[in-house]
Amino acid sequence: MGVFRIEEADRPHLLRLLIIWVVLSIVGILAALQIHYPPYDQSVQGLDQSRTLALLTVLATPVFIGVVIMVLYSAIYFRRTTTELVDGPPMLGNTPVQIAWIAISAVLVLFLAVFGIVTLASSNVAQAVGTPGRSIGQSGGQTGSGTIGGTGPELQVQVVAQQWYFTYRYADYGGVETTHLYLPVDRPVELHVTSLDIIHSFWAYQLGVKADANPGVDNIFHVTAQKTGSFQVRCAELCGLWHGHMADSEGQVVSQSEFDTWIAQQQKDYEVISKAVPSYAPFYFPEPLLKAG
Amino acid sequence: MVVPERVSERRLSIPNNAITGILFAIPGYFAGVWLGTLFGLNDDQNTGVILGYIFATVAFLAGVGFLNYPFERLFGWRVSPLTDPDENRGVGRFFRLSLDHKVIGLQYLVTILIMLLFGGIGAMMIRTSLLVPDSSITPSGNYISLIGLHSVMMIFITSAVIVGPFGNYLVPLMIGARRMAFPRLEALSFWVVPPAAVILAAATFWGGFPTGWTGYPPLSEQASQAMDSYIVGFALIAVALVTSAINMLATIIGLRAPGMTWTRLPMFVWGIFTTSILGLLAAPVLAAALFMLTLDRTTQTSFFLASNGGSNYLWENLFWFFGHPEVYIFILPAFGIIMEIVPHFARKPLWGYRTGVVGLFGVMLLSFFVWQHHLFVSGIAPVLRPFYMLSTELISIPTGIIFLVTLGTLWRARVWFTVPMLFCMGFLFNFLIGGVSGVYLSDVPTDVTLHGSYFSMAHFHYTIMGGEIFALMAAAYYWLPKMTGKMLSPTIGRIHFWWMFIAFNSTFFPLFIVGLLNMPRRVSSYDPALVGLNRWVTISAYFLFGSMVLFAANLIYSWFFVARPALANPWHARSLEWQVPTPVPARNFERVPLVVAGPYDYGIPNARPVADLGGVVGATGGG
Numbered sequence: 001m002g003v004f005r006i007e008e009a010d011r012p013h014l015l016r017l018l019i020i021w022v023v024l025s026i027v028g029i030l031a032a033l034q035i036h037y038p039p040y041d042q043s044v045q046g047l048d049q050s051r052t053l054a055l056l057t058v059l060a061t062p063v064f065i066g067v068v069i070m071v072l073y074s075a076i077y078f079r080r081t082t083t084e085l086v087d088g089p090p091m092l093g094n095t096p097v098q099i100a101w102i103a104i105s106a107v108l109v110l111f112l113a114v115f116g117i118v119t120l121a122s123s124n125v126a127q128a129v130g131t132p133g134r135s136i137g138q139s140g141g142q143t144g145s146g147t148i149g150g151t152g153p154e155l156q157v158q159v160v161a162q163q164w165y166f167t168y169r170y171a172d173y174g175g176v177e178t179t180h181l182y183l184p185v186d187r188p189v190e191l192h193v194t195s196l197d198i199i200h201s202f203w204a205y206q207l208g209v210k211a212d213a214n215p216g217v218d219n220i221f222h223v224t225a226q227k228t229g230s231f232q233v234r235c236a237e238l239c240g241l242w243h244g245h246m247a248d249s250e251g252q253v254v255s256q257s258e259f260d261t262w263i264a265q266q267q268k269d270y271e272v273i274s275k276a277v278p279s280y281a282p283f284y285f286p287e288p289l290l291k292a293g
Numbered sequence: 294m295v296v297p298e299r300v301s302e303r304r305l306s307i308p309n310n311a312i313t314g315i316l317f318a319i320p321g322y323f324a325g326v327w328l329g330t331l332f333g334l335n336d337d338q339n340t341g342v343i344l345g346y347i348f349a350t351v352a353f354l355a356g357v358g359f360l361n362y363p364f365e366r367l368f369g370w371r372v373s374p375l376t377d378p379d380e381n382r383g384v385g386r387f388f389r390l391s392l393d394h395k396v397i398g399l400q401y402l403v404t405i406l407i408m409l410l411f412g413g414i415g416a417m418m419i420r421t422s423l424l425v426p427d428s429s430i431t432p433s434g435n436y437i438s439l440i441g442l443h444s445v446m447m448i449f450i451t452s453a454v455i456v457g458p459f460g461n462y463l464v465p466l467m468i469g470a471r472r473m474a475f476p477r478l479e480a481l482s483f484w485v486v487p488p489a490a491v492i493l494a495a496a497t498f499w500g501g502f503p504t505g506w507t508g509y510p511p512l513s514e515q516a517s518q519a520m521d522s523y524i525v526g527f528a529l530i531a532v533a534l535v536t537s538a539i540n541m542l543a544t545i546i547g548l549r550a551p552g553m554t555w556t557r558l559p560m561f562v563w564g565i566f567t568t569s570i571l572g573l574l575a576a577p578v579l580a581a582a583l584f585m586l587t588l589d590r591t592t593q594t595s596f597f598l599a600s601n602g603g604s605n606y607l608w609e610n611l612f613w614f615f616g617h618p619e620v621y622i623f624i625l626p627a628f629g630i631i632m633e634i635v636p637h638f639a640r641k642p643l644w645g646y647r648t649g650v651v652g653l654f655g656v657m658l659l660s661f662f663v664w665q666h667h668l669f670v671s672g673i674a675p676v677l678r679p680f681y682m683l684s685t686e687l688i689s690i691p692t693g694i695i696f697l698v699t700l701g702t703l704w705r706a707r708v709w710f711t712v713p714m715l716f717c718m719g720f721l722f723n724f725l726i727g728g729v730s731g732v733y734l735s736d737v738p739t740d741v742t743l744h745g746s747y748f749s750m751a752h753f754h755y756t757i758m759g760g761e762i763f764a765l766m767a768a769a770y771y772w773l774p775k776m777t778g779k780m781l782s783p784t785i786g787r788i789h790f791w792w793m794f795i796a797f798n799s800t801f802f803p804l805f806i807v808g809l810l811n812m813p814r815r816v817s818s819y820d821p822a823l824v825g826l827n828r829w830v831t832i833s834a835y836f837l838f839g840s841m842v843l844f845a846a847n848l849i850y851s852w853f854f855v856a857r858p859a860l861a862n863p864w865h866a867r868s869l870e871w872q873v874p875t876p877v878p879a880r881n882f883e884r885v886p887l888v889v890a891g892p893y894d895y896g897i898p899n900a901r902p903v904a905d906l907g908g909v910v911g912a913t914g915g916g
Contacts, residue, residue, distance in 0.1 A: 009705065038809045039742050052738045053809075060729045067696060071721050074703035079710060080640070085865055087896030088641035088706040098648050098697065105693040113683040116736045120679060193672075198512040199605055201670065201745055205811040210741045212671040214606070215511065216599030219672035232820075236745035236813045240503045240512055241434050244816030285600040 028061040046208030161200035161213035164242035175280030201237035218282040309358030321352025346525040392476035398462025415443030436817035438501020455626035466870035469550025474543035482537035489529035496522035510597035538572035552888030564629015575618035582611035613664035627764035644701030655691030685735035712786035716767035723759025748808025774859030793840035799833035868892035
């Protein structure tokens with residue numbers, strides 16, 4: 001430790017700070033681990049986000065505590081005690097300390113980035129693999145017949161956003177359009193998020209899903225629910241007058257058999273309407289784009 | 294081409310001031326509306342309204358007197374002496390076009406504080422509306438107009454709140470210059486701000502715009518004529534950013550006094566320098582995007598309309614290419630203020646001066662490579678996301694350097710606990726929370742949950758209000774004695790600090806939790822389960838507003854009612870701006886000073902005074 005020559009005057013301060021820091025950091029990390037982080041565990045992706053949040057808090061706690069105790073320690077111990085103005089010791093800098101600080105922060109940052117990239121790349125958490133929309137020439141507007149899926153292992157569900165509600169189309173079931181989102185448990189789902197007018201954002205909170213709905217774009221997002229129960233759907237991108245009311249709390253994750261019963265019922269209920277609905281396509285353009293007052 | 298033998302004695306005899314500006318602006322507006330209605334392609338008046346705002350602004354500037362100089366030169370008349378120090382005394386000079394950087398600084402200060410009052414009232418109305426989980430206090434439409442007005446007004450303010458008043462007033466004094474490099478550009482960068490604020494406020498007459506400050510099309514193309522306020526107002530702020538940046542860069546590069554080497558430059562000047570580079574490069578992109586939006590709204594182009602071959606991603610990319618550097622335009626001068634003020638009250642040299650400068654430049658450079666982290670869930674190509682995640686997280690390294698330099702300066706110091714020092718420490722605490730919460734948002738998996746929620750709202754309020762505004766308060770308590778000649782009351786200042794610090798954290802920390810618990814931004818109706826937290830936040834926000842009222846009271850009380858003139862150097866600081874008398878003479882320095890030492894050489898044995906000033910010298914600094 002030749003380069004880190006610790007001055008005599010620094011020693012008591014450093015020792016005290018180190019003890020305070022270690023004690024408070026252990027307490028802080030233990031406290032951080034007690035918290036249950038949203039969006040909890042209704043889906044594989046949500047659980048992964050919860051875990052990442054916990055990891056970030058565990059890493060951030062010692063950094064936060066370290067800086068705060070440095071500030072408070074300076075405020076208490078390095079306060080001027082005399083009435084007249086006196087100057088402190090002329091310390092102009094310390095290269096090894098600076099290099100160490102930058103190196104430690106770089107290691108932390110690179111660890112976080114690598115961790116994030118690995119999480120992103122690993123297949124079971126392939127959330128928000130949003131492919132950009134196909135270009136308009138490939139599959140044009142309402143007349144497009146880009147019927148996707150049918151036999152794949154993933155259930156294909158299209159989320160259609162418009163001012164100010166979401167509807168859902170099940171490609172594997174004749175493109176039936178429903179007003180609530182039902183998903184079978186333990187089955188990978190491929191959500192195709194698109195919009196009919198302006199930008200919305202499909203946020204299924206408990207499922208850990210958030211994907212912008214852009215007009216003319218098919219934004220793909222993968223999710224696998226692992227617990228049955230209801231979930232909330234909200235719009236997370238400002239979309240005009242009733243943005244705050246663009247919500248639905250009746251989303252359901254159900255068992256496969258319940259799902260089959262439900263979707264059959266939907267197909268029956270909406271049989272008449274289905275004939276008027278445009279055929280299933282990656283995205284749709286309304287005609288014309290209306291200007292509201 | 295005949296060159297006139299002698300300069301004509303004729304000169305424009307219109308008395309130019311803010312009132313003639315307003316008198317010019319009103320017919321200007323109607324002329325623009327008439328022209329736009331005559332030639333506009335659509336029947337929705339957007340062309341007329343936009344041209345009206347532009348004509349009104351140009352007419353206002355002409356009325357204020359910006360065209361006098363070019364016309365006088367053009368016709369060979371005698372140039373009006375705008376900088377005549379004898380004419381430019383008295384309160385009237387604040388309402389006229391002045392080329393004195395000290396007058397412009399104070400004009401900026403008062404204008405921005407008035408704007409801040411309106412932005413703050415908007416925030417209070419928003420919080421009041423959120424007392425109940427449905428839209429019963431404020432109807433949904435009014436609520437999103439409020440969001441738009443509050444956000445854009447605050448963006449206008451925070452773009453200029455440090456560079457405008459403090460940058461303009463102090464940069465020449467700190468570098469030993471007698472004036473700015475381009476005083477007319479400097480004046481222009483101020484005089485476009487009041488029209489921008491008025492035009493923005495005019496949006497209320499059209500029912501307000503629904504897009505918040507991001508202005509995402511197609512929503513912004515669907516919006517009413519109120520959107521035109523957003524476009525023209527923001528474009529004027531872009532003009533202010535660019536003109537101010539050019540002027541600051543030229544001044545700092547070209548007008549430093551002899552001996553003011555780059556390594557003796559005060560950190561505040563470095564903060565202004567780096568933020569000016571950002572403003573110069575980022576604001577034109579905003580202007581271009583706004584121009585495209587104008588064309589889309591008025592002449593039926595479709596840059597941003599997917600149904601006609603455009604893409605809303607174009608706006609999102611252009612906007613955030615400006616928008617992310619913009620938030621560092623806010624914070625870099627604040628970093629400069631913290632690193633500037635802390636050594637003076639720690640009574641120690643800045644610890645690691647060069648590293649601190651590298652930190653500022655690191656933040657500046659990286660801020661151009663992070664903008665797509667605002668688009669992680671928008672459906673951008675997945676391969677881009679790891680890069681933007683990495684670059685965003687990398688920015689915490691230079692930001693960490695700012696903390697290192699400040700903490701190193703405090704180490705074994707003799708801290709003099711003044712009000713500015715308290716605000717600096719408050720900054721460190723708040724910005725730490727702001728920075729750490731930024732890491733949560735930079736990580737793609739967690740951003741999926743946090744994006745567009747109150748978590749991100751709390752994050753940027755911690756960095757902007759907890760960071761920039763706390764630094765602004767530190768700057769106000771520190772430099773206003775030089776700028777106004779009056780000390781702000783330190784007793785009220787201490788109460789102000791603790792009140793504001795507690796109210797701020799009590800307001801914004803719960804919003805992280807609110808965001809984690811599924812509350813999106815910009816909604817007037819929310820999950821009734823969150824009503825308790827929201828009421829807590831609203832009441833804290835009222836207290837926070839109260840602390841700002843206390844600051845305003847302190848400012849008015851000490852500026853206008855208490856005859857307690859400040860000493861030339863009340864803080865016994867070494868840096869150059871404190872070595873001139875108070876009030877600062879019209880020409881700043883008797884003669885151009887010869888700088889012989891750095892501004893932070895406290896405690897160094899036999900340290901020389903910072904500069905050889907020649908004639909009259911203020912109280913000398915310590916050391």
